[in-house]
Amino acid sequence: MSGSGHDHHGHDHGHGLGHDHHEPPAKPWQAVRTEAVESLLHELGIVDSRRVDEIVAHYEEKIGPKTGAAVVAKAWTDPAFKARLLADGLAACAELGIGGPETEYLHVVENGPSVHNVVVCTLCSCYPWTVLGLPPAWYKSSAYRSRLVREPRALLAEMGLELPPEVEIRVWDSVSEIRYLVLPERPAGTEGLDEAELAALVTRDAMIGVARVAVPSEAGR
Amino acid sequence: MSDFRALLPTVDAASGSSFAEPWMARAFALTLALSERGLFNLKDFQAALIEAVGRHEKAGCIADETDYYTRWVEALSALLRARGLLDEAGVAELEARILVEAAARREHQHLAARDEEGRLRIAPVAVA
Numbered sequence: 423m424s425g426s427g428h429d430h431h432g433h434d435h436g437h438g439l440g441h442d443h444h445e446p447p448a449k450p451w452q453a454v455r456t457e458a459v460e461s462l463l464h465e466l467g468i469v470d471s472r473r474v475d476e477i478v479a480h481y482e483e484k485i486g487p488k489t490g491a492a493v494v495a496k497a498w499t500d501p502a503f504k505a506r507l508l509a510d511g512l513a514a515c516a517e518l519g520i521g522g523p524e525t526e527y528l529h530v531v532e533n534g535p536s537v538h539n540v541v542v543c544t545l546c547s548c549y550p551w552t553v554l555g556l557p558p559a560w561y562k563s564s565a566y567r568s569r570l571v572r573e574p575r576a577l578l579a580e581m582g583l584e585l586p587p588e589v590e591i592r593v594w595d596s597v598s599e600i601r602y603l604v605l606p607e608r609p610a611g612t613e614g615l616d617e618a619e620l621a622a623l624v625t626r627d628a629m630i631g632v633a634r635v636a637v638p639s640e641a642g643r
Numbered sequence: 644m645s646d647f648r649a650l651l652p653t654v655d656a657a658s659g660s661s662f663a664e665p666w667m668a669r670a671f672a673l674t675l676a677l678s679e680r681g682l683f684n685l686k687d688f689q690a691a692l693i694e695a696v697g698r699h700e701k702a703g704c705i706a707d708e709t710d711y712y713t714r715w716v717e718a719l720s721a722l723l724r725a726r727g728l729l730d731e732a733g734v735a736e737l738e739a740r741i742l743v744e745a746a747a748r749r750e751h752q753h754l755a756a757r758d759e760e761g762r763l764r765i766a767p768v769a770v771a
Contacts, residue, residue: 449745451738452709452716453666458737459723460673462730469676477672482662545693547711556662556671562711564704598689 486555487626489520490603493553494629495621497530498608508532511603521552528553531594532605533631538585539592540578540631541602542570548596550603554626561630571595581632604631611637663708670716683722691718691725 463469493515497504507514511528515521528550531539543549544567549557560566569577574591578584585591594602606628612620627633662668678685695714696705705711723729758764 448749449742450664450666450709452670452713453664454738454741454745455716455720455734456666456670456673457741458734459720459729460669462733462737463673463677463728468682468728469673469680473676473679474669474672477675478662478668481672482668546689546696546714547692548689559663559708559711562708563706564700565706567705598686 481551481556485551487624487629488621489555490550490553490626490629491621491624492617493518493520493603494605494624495617497605498620499617504605507605515553527600528603529594529600530603530605531592533607535607536588537590537592538631539594539602539604540570540574541594541596541604542567543596544568544571545597548598548601550596550601553603554629558626578632583633604629606631606635609635609637664712667708667712667715670712670719674715674719677723682728683726688718688722691722694718695721 460469460471460474464471493507496518497507503514503517506517507530511530512521514530515528531541533539543561547557547562549561566577570593574593575585575587578591596602606624608620609623612623615623623635623638625633625635628635662671674688675685677683678688692715695718699705699710699714703710705714720729724731
C-alpha cells in the first residue's frame with residue numbers, strides 16, 4: 423500500500439461518524455446456484471417454477487406441527503383410531519386426509535409411564551414432514567444427531583426434559599424408508615378437554631420426544 | 644457441550660415450518676418438484692444428502708440452517724450432475740449473470756438511497 427490515503431474511493435464511508443450504512447450482503451453462492459439451477463431446468467421444461475412456488479407456500483403456510491398435533495389429539499380421544507395409528511401410521515393419517523409423497527412408512531411410537539421415545543436422524547435429517555412440517559435447526563445439528571444416541575438422558579436433561587432413571591429411553595433413528603412420530607402421554611387433568619383443545623397442547627418438541635406435553639394451569643376447568 | 648447450548652433457543656421456537664433464508668426454501672421445494680416429475684426419487688436424494696453431510700462432518704459440523712442447507716444444495720448439484728441433468732457450462736454462465744445483476748441492483752439501491760453527501764434520501768421519487 424502506498425499509504426497516500428488515496429486508496430479510498432469516492433463516496434466516502436465515514437465509518438463511525440454516525441453514518442450508519444449497511445451494504446446488503448452479496449448473494450451467497452448457495453442462493454446463486456439454486457437460482458441458476460431452477461432457472462435452467464425451468465427453461466428446459468423439466469420443472470415448473472410455479473410448482474416450486476406452490477411447494478414453498480405449502481410448507482410455509484399449511485404444513486406444520488399442527489397437523490401432527492391433530493393426529494395425537496385424535497388418538498387420545500378415540501381408542502380405535504389410536505389402535506389403527508399404532509398399527510399403521512400412514513394409513514391412519516390418510517383417514518384424516520394427511521399424507522403425501524414424502525413419507526413411505528410412518529411408525530408411531532407411544533410414550534408411557536415407563537417408556538419414553540425420542541426421534542433422531544443420525545445420518546442426515548429424515549423427519550416426518552407430512553405431519554410435523556420441516557425440522558427445527560437443532561434437529562439437523564451434528565450435536566443433536568450424535569449425542570442423542572451416545573447420551574440420550576443427559577442430552578434430554580439439557581434440553582429441559584429430566585427423566586427419572588427408571589424410565590427407559592428408546593431412541594429411534596429415522597431413515598428415508600421409515601419416519602417416526604412420538605405419541606406423547608396425555609397429561610393428567612385434561613379429561614374435560616375436547617379434541618381441539620387437546621391438540622392445542624401438543625407441541626412439535628413433544629412429538630419428536632424432547633419434551634412432554636405440559637399440563638396447562640387452567641386445564642382442569 | 645457448548646456447541647449444542649448455542650442451538651437451544653430454537654428448541655422453544657413456536658414454528659418449525661419456516662425457512663431461515665429464501666434460497667433454502669427454493670432449494671428444498673425445487674428438490675421436491677424434481678422428484679414429483681420423476682427425475683429422481685427422494686430416496687436417491689436422501690443418499691446424496693447423507694453423502695454431503697458425511698463429507699462435511701469429517702472436518703466440520705452442522706450447527707445452523709446455513710450449514711445444513713448448504714449440504715442440501717451440494718447434494719442436489721451432485722445428484723443432477725450424476726444424472727446428466729445439469730449443463731455445467733450453462734450453470735456457470737447463468738451464475739455469473741445472476742451475480743452481475745445482483746451487484747448492479749445493489750449499486751442502484753445504494754445510489755438511489757443516498758444523496759451526493761451520502762445522506763439517506765427520504766423523499767418521493769416522483770410526485771404527480
